Amino acid sequence: MRSVRARAALGATVVVAIALAVAGLAVLLVLRANLTDQAGLQAEVAAREVAGQLALGVPYNRLEMGDEEDHPVQVTDEDGGVVAVSKDLEAISGTGTDRVTPAPSPAAATEDGDDDDDDDGTDSPDPARSEVSTDDPDFTNGTATVDGDRADYRFASVEATNAAGLTLTVHAGAPLAAEQQAVGSVRGAMLTGLPVVLLVVAGVTWLVTRRALRPVEGIRREMAAITASEDLSRRVPEPGSHDEIARLARTTNETLTALEASVERQRRFVADASHELRSPIASLRTQLEVGAAHPELLDVTGAVADTVRLQALAADLLLLARLDAGERPGTALLELGALVREEVSQRTGDRIPVTVSVAEEAAGLEVTGSRAQLARVVGNLLDNAERHARGAVAVAVRAEGGGVAVEVTDDGDGVPEEERERIFERFVRLDEARSRDEGGAGLGLALARDVAVRHGGRLTVTDAGERGARFVLWLPGAR
Structure with a gap:
């Protein structure tokens, strides 16, 4: 896939698809959890209503269990035996036992009043011992078949102690059909809308990227034309x-x-x-x-x-x-003051003697570079001064701004201010009428500045007082 537009569209589509998938999954999980919690709350309310009746001594066969279709109920004793179930409950799972037929128990007979415990010496029921557990109920998911209809339910288990001291567990369920329907509807809507959203994202990204890259294509075409025409x-x-x-x-x-x-x-x-x-x-x-x-x-x-x-x-x-x-310039350490003295001492054929002065603070200061190139710069500056001076050429070396400055002055006509940058161009001679033998080729100052710049320094020209020119070469000190 070589097109930037295609890669951008594909990348944006993949990112949005992952984001929507993660967000949709989170929404479904939260929705399912909330609806399941609501069903659990309904099941707990139904279970506590039945548990309250048991704690009050209501016989098993007289328990009011509300809407048996919406809230199937199963009551078990301590041994797991079923003692009561809601009407029309045909099958159940998820409550610990799948039996739906109540088994006879002594407690049931006591509560129905068929036997008189005073005759056989047993203890009479103590109402003070009856209670409904206040602990959080246990929740489970299961199924129940009521009047031939099988469905999924959320079951809540609540314990109750009746007047006879028997601990019973009430399992009441609440249907999960609403939860399943809501989750299914949301999931279906997401699955239907996701491709549409991804198509929109891909299309918009393609168009936006195409519009954004249109100037780039114009730049490319023009660069290709420039390359072909060499213009x-x-x-x-x-x-x-x-x-x-x-x-x-x-x-x-x-x-x-x-x-x-x-x-x-x-x-x-x-x-x-x-x-x-x-x-x-x-x-x-x-x-x-x-x-x-x-x-x-x-x-x-x-x-x-x-x-x-x-x-x-x-x-x-x-x-x-x-x-x-x-x-690249050399890396030798050079003492610029000594280099200037050596170059001046070798100039025996100059028409004007050159005076040299090295400031005390500049003595011993070193720079980094090529000795041959820096010597050529000093020589070119002296040649230029000799060519234009009337009777005096001077060289001064001093410390300046963390480096070393070499100042070459003459008492000639100087350089006009508007020409002070032009003289550093190659093959430029201000006096075009001057013969080539006397004026040179116009490369000396251009070469001197190039060398100075490549050594991290600079070369400038100013007036030398009332008459003449002052060329200043500055180079950074060696580190």
């Missing part, structure tokens, strides 16, 4: 509701926007890289071709410079490709 500018329809499906559509569109930006960035990167690589390769080829034809005209210095530039550009492109592929 990432298209967007899936967003329903007007504020439910999970609407949030799914918005998230899908946000993902498409990010994917479109990523693909566009990749295309632009490939195009710009091809453009940047074309110039040094063409220049190097020209020089080599000229040198091959006229060895005396070979510009070895220029060829070496083009080769170095091509090598640096290839290294930058390779590092950016690794970063885009999700390469």
Whole structure:
């Protein structure tokens, strides 16, 4: 069953069926218990009426047993012998004995007044000894046949002591026909209505699920169209509701926007890289071709410079490709102040000397990352400062916000506020008229920010007072 609608409808139907079955069974059990208790109460009342007559000394053959059809009565003595039964009682079960024919007993003769106990010296009956038991009666279920009609009854058993001290047990029944009829009617109604209810539940669930999933189908179709057309500018329809499906559509569109930006960035990167690589390769080829034809005209210095530039550009492109592929930074512990001093000490060909200052609180502070990548960031920031400075470049290392900040400042023209984010884009050079040899390919700052972000830090640019630019690299301290 691959359809979500079908699974939802089936699941809802099964759950409702189980719930209705459990609820219906509980209702039937409670109804049966209540009606059985009512029948038991009626049987107890009938039994106590007969027991009261026995306690008052009413002879067995003169007992008034009410409606014998509704309340069949059987009276037994201590030995289980039957001493009295209601009229027309032909058979009985569930009372302890199935006999319905009274047997003669001495007590019956005494109560009828046929013998005189004073003549043989026996004790005369003592009315004070007669009583009806106040204990809760015993209840049983059984059957009785009255005047040819057999039915189920609820029997109550009540004990009574007559004036002669004989303990008798009165078994009186109340019919269970009303209970059986009511339970049967309710059960029949439930069995008839249950399929109808389940069909309604299944149909409603199917329709509601279909309506709820209709936007999902629209999203799927649009995504399939986008995949087929490769047009990432298209967007899936967003329903007007504020439910999970609407949030799914918005998230899908946000993902498409990010994917479109990523693909566009990749295309632009490939195009710009091809453009940047074309110039040094063409220049190097020209020089080599000229040198091959006229060895005396070979510009070895220029060829070496083009080769170095091509090598640096290839290294930058390779590092950016690794970063885009999700390469994780290293886990080495690095003292950023020492790293900055080492990088500055190796820059012997700078046109402007670089001054370095490391705050006391920053000395010894370590960060976690790749030494080569962080060294490249510091080098790129110094290259940018050397390229734009008029006469001063300074590097300061200090502790800041639970990490280490490296501040590179120059006294050049600075960066316009509206361009301070754009300069971190790849292949961006603010001075487009500047020659490529002097200005580079526009990858240094983009690479520096990517490395900083992947190390959990940030790279920003602000004004350096009245003149120049201040680049601040912040990295979190090692834990």
